């Protein structure tokens with residue numbers, strides 16, 4: 001930092017600079033790059049002190065961005081005189097109407113960036129920059145709206161089942177369209193899998209996604225039925241015009257019968273994160289998905305002081321986690337001595353005395369290994385819960401079908417403009433097939449924007 005101050009002063013003295021932008025850290029390794037776009041594991045403005053140090057020695061304005069997310073925080077920094085100008089990059093990706101909302105006195109309606117880094121991690125994979133919680137960002141050209149206009153058509157009764165990301169977005173969008181919306185959620189809080197994700201160390205800001213929806217659904221007077229499971233009868237009692245199922249699924253730990261889920265030999269990542277099952281002392285986490293949940297549950301268990309090995313049949317646990325996100329998992333997990341092992345498939349689990357024996361098979365050689373542990377936790381994705389869908393499908397006007405071409409083209413579902421009695425039925429999110437938070441929200445927005 002002292003060297004940088006000297007360098008900054010030298011250039012400032014040349015009189016050739018207009019301003020200096022200060023970025024904390026470097027981009028030379030995965031680990032330092034993660035600092036540049038600080039994810040949710042960092043505190044607010046973690047490198048402001050570096051920018052403030054440069055400002056002390058130069059005359060030109062100093063600009064700084066890095067985890068400055070909300071207008072009050074920005075105001076505090078500027079009023080404190082730490083820098084002359086703040087940049088907010090991801091804050092605008094999460095909510096491109098941030099400035100307009102400040103001007104209109106709608107600060108409570110700003111969708112605040114939660115630092116999930118879905119945006120930048122996709123960029124580093126050569127993909128388009130999408131936001132985990134805002135499916136319209138980068139898709140404006142396709143006609144996906146940030147601002148949902150009220151319908152000029154009929155007001156409909158819309159019933160949504162499930163208060164995870166798909167259901168919350170469906171409720172928000174349908175209510176913005178001016179419809180009468182009821183949302184059933186069997187748990188006593190909104191969030192679905194976001195609530196579980198937020199339980200892991202360093203991941204608590206995931207809950208910010210739910211918090212924004214909570215505020216919006218209250219503002220839009222959505223009839224929230226929390227702690228209320230829905231069945232076909234309770235849904236049809238409301239005489240809906242449209243039913244949207246976003247009721248998710250369950251952890252798919254029964255896929256391989258030799259894992260012994262039916263005998264209670266293994267538990268799911270959800271059970272542990274949810275607090276239904278206490279973490280063991282010597283734990284094997286088997287993760288076939290290699291995304292956030294497996295790493296999060298391993299870190300969660302290790303954080304309680306347990307000895308943890310996370311094993312996958314893929315190249316490495318967490319291999320699908322993006323470039324600015326895996327380093328902060330590693331920083332958390334290596335000090336807890338979590339072992340990360342690739343290329344081993346979990347063949348079976350059996351009980352031996354008080355212990356469990358996990359039999360692992362090398363993907364490439366077929367060689368077998370065993371681990372003796374007191375708990376086996378499986379992260380094997382989500383199996384859709386389809387009972388409700390099949391219970392409502394026959395009675396629906398559209399036989400529960402989504403017109404996929406229209407959906408992909410961001411066009412209205414043709415059945416919305418076809419006359420007929422009874423209800424339309426759609427399903428979105430994990431109750432169709434497993435997907436991530438962004439995709440669940442995208443499903444809801446592109447379907448419900450034309451209700």
Ligand SMILES: Cc1cc2nc3c(=O)[nH]c(=O)nc-3n(C[C@H](O)[C@H](O)[C@H](O)COP(=O)(O)O)c2cc1C
Nearest residue numbers: 036037065066067068087088089090119120123129
């Ligand atoms: C999707 C995305 C793309 C970015 N591209 C660039 C870039 O091309 N050049 C650059 O110097 N910084 C880039 N950045 C870094 C930002 O300019 C900024 O320094 C960083 O995101 C921290 O600010 P924030 O906390 O307000 O997001 C990018 C950030 C994001 C999220």
Ligand code: SF4
Nearest residue numbers: 113116117119131132
């Ligand atoms: S993806 Fe995450 S980090 Fe990026 S803008 Fe959206 S909330 Fe912020």
